[in-house]
Amino acid sequence: MRQVGWIAGTAAAVLVAAGAVTYAVADGDDSTATPTADSADAGFARDMAVHHQQAVEMSFIVRDRTKNEEVRRLAFDIAQTQANQRGMLLGWLDLWELPKVSSDPPMTWMDMGGMADGKDGALMPGMATNTELRKLQKLSGKQAEIFYLQLMTDHHKGGIHMAEGCVTRCTVKVEKDIAQGMVNAQESEIELMTDMLKERGAKPRS
Template identity: 80%
Template sequence: MAVAVAGVLVAAGAVTYSVAGDGGTGVTPPAADSADAGFARDMAVHHQQAVEMSYIVRDRTTDEEVRRLAYDIAQTQANQRGMLLGWLDLWALPKVSSDGPMTWMGMGGMSDGEDGALMPGMATNSELKKLGTLNGKAAEVFYLQLMTAHHKGGIHMAEGCVEKCTVDVEKRLAQGMVDAQQSEIDLMTGMLKARGAKP
């Protein structure tokens, strides 16, 4: 297990290094106000909330199907978040935009957010607090509903990067997010239906 984890971390490090900018290839790092930097900053924040929600529900239910999904989402998005923040470090760019979130997609003005929801699909502070008070099936349903909306917002942002970003490996990561999160939305839709609920 430890060897497999180490292999994943080495691979992630290699991918991170490959977009470090020059690296002897003559490629110029993206600008601070570029889509590449904006996506890396904003998706890192977006992913952090998905990780947080997944750890909350893991402790609120004994359902193995939901716990497994939550674990997979938490691990995947924590790893991707590390890559995104690593790229910003390697590009020597700030991790917070002075213009606020989503300006790279022409969606500025969300910086205050509704009850802490800074970007499309993000849960509000009130919703996160509510999730932490639920147990069993109620927690499962609310988590699946919140994560479905969260993934839809994430897909919207990732599609924006596929269209606007210029760093090839980042565009590929964004397309991978679109594909994986759409697959998880389909899975969660079935899980909600099995619990007599809608997305």
């Protein structure tokens, strides 16, 4: 219980920083030139917004499929954090006056365009397929908890890969800082979810 609260506190700190970042970009405090539509900064914002949306969706599904307070609390924390971060990412695109969708395949900004074929709805690394989402909707209790924790662990691993890509490739310093914050928070959540899976006699899928 205490560890979930600590992670939630960390996520809240990231969001406070994100709010400050949004105002800084809006006020022109960042010295970096406005990113272009094909930049890593814009690509990360677009793709991570989509990636986050699925995490929110999965978290709301499991909250309705289990009564376990620990899992429900974790799901709420993830949904709240990633919904707010998604709004921040889309807000940056608005501030930069850049499109929220691109004709390029996802992950093009990481030189991975086309590697994820989008089969069954899995557009980017770690994303669950439509079939897996339907399965989660049908499970309940312990089975739903295990499958959610496994799906979210995969999802976080993909998200960390993307965020690390922004840390390396993005040019807007404040965006790089927020991406690093995502890496740190999601690595902590993976550790927690691994422990929660072990308590349920299961383990991550990969």
